[in-house]
Amino acid sequence: MRDLGNFLSSAWDNYLDTTPQAMQIVRRFGEQGEKIINDHIALRTLSHASCGIETLSAQFEAMGLTRALASKDEYHFSEKKLRATYFHHPTDSSIPKIFVSELLFKQLPGPVQETCEFMLSKLPRSIQVMDFTQNWRPWDIHKAQYHRLAKFSEYAAWVYALGFRVNHFTVSVNHLKKATSVELVNKWIKEWGFSLNEEGGAIKGTPLQGLVQSSTLADRMTLHFKEGQETVPTCYFEFAQRFELGGRLYQGFIPSSADKIFESTKR
Numbered sequence: 001m002r003d004l005g006n007f008l009s010s011a012w013d014n015y016l017d018t019t020p021q022a023m024q025i026v027r028r029f030g031e032q033g034e035k036i037i038n039d040h041i042a043l044r045t046l047s048h049a050s051c052g053i054e055t056l057s058a059q060f061e062a063m064g065l066t067r068a069l070a071s072k073d074e075y076h077f078s079e080k081k082l083r084a085t086y087f088h089h090p091t092d093s094s095i096p097k098i099f100v101s102e103l104l105f106k107q108l109p110g111p112v113q114e115t116c117e118f119m120l121s122k123l124p125r126s127i128q129v130m131d132f133t134q135n136w137r138p139w140d141i142h143k144a145q146y147h148r149l150a151k152f153s154e155y156a157a158w159v160y161a162l163g164f165r166v167n168h169f170t171v172s173v174n175h176l177k178k179a180t181s182v183e184l185v186n187k188w189i190k191e192w193g194f195s196l197n198e199e200g201g202a203i204k205g206t207p208l209q210g211l212v213q214s215s216t217l218a219d220r221m222t223l224h225f226k227e228g229q230e231t232v233p234t235c236y237f238e239f240a241q242r243f244e245l246g247g248r249l250y251q252g253f254i255p256s257s258a259d260k261i262f263e264s265t266k267r
């Protein structure tokens with residue numbers, strides 16, 4: 001539990017550091033008397049023994065979290081070539097769920113496979129969950145490779161440029177007192193001058209599916225490529241409201257909604 005607490009607080013601090021809009025949005029919510037409880041956080045990685053879901057799974061389970069889905073029920077994003085699962089605390093619902101996706105890069109074209117193999121060859125050891133709080137990227141980045149990757153997979157380009165870090169945190173709308181729907185949250189976010197991801201409509205999911213979500217467009221950050229600086233999309237803030245399905249608050253995710261939310265880091 002102490003390890004889990006360390007991980008979550010380091011991840012949150014790192015995320016606020018690298019996502020200035022999230023820092024500002026949290027402050028704005030605070031001015032309205034709202035306290036932020038996170039519904040989930042999301043990590044992106046590559047499908048490989050050194051850094052994939054299975055490696056992280058063992059570590060999250062050692063921290064007291066439960067893997068929510070049997071492998072047959074895992075989420076698959078066939079177009080983006082992603083697979084995902086999530087971890088949750090068995091008793092404490094105020095602890096954010098951890099959603100982990102991995103890129104099935106072997107199903108993508110040769111150039112993507114080559115660059116992913118290059119990234120993996122630079123890992124000096126297996127990944128530790130704390131690496132996601134340190135922006136771990138033990139490889140140099142090149143502009144040509146970044147842009148070539150992005151043509152095939154925005155997700156691959158994101159991991160290549162930014163390394164292992166938290167992709168987003170998600171405000172639990174169920175825990176807000178005044179902004180009691182995603183619609184109201186979106187209204188505030190726009191009034192505060194931030195942009196929402198409108199891909200597939202600003203609101204993803206329906207109460208009947210158990211989960212309604214929206215997200216901002218990713219912040220941008222200037223990175224040092226070998227050839228010089230370039231500004232790229234980084235991380236975004238998400239908002240989620242859960243509804244009862246069959247008498248229980250739904251705790252899962254909706255792949256078709258998540259698919260559109262992945263577009264929040266589109267260049």
Ligand code: NI
Pocket residue numbers: 040041042099168170238261
């Ligand atoms: Ni999310």
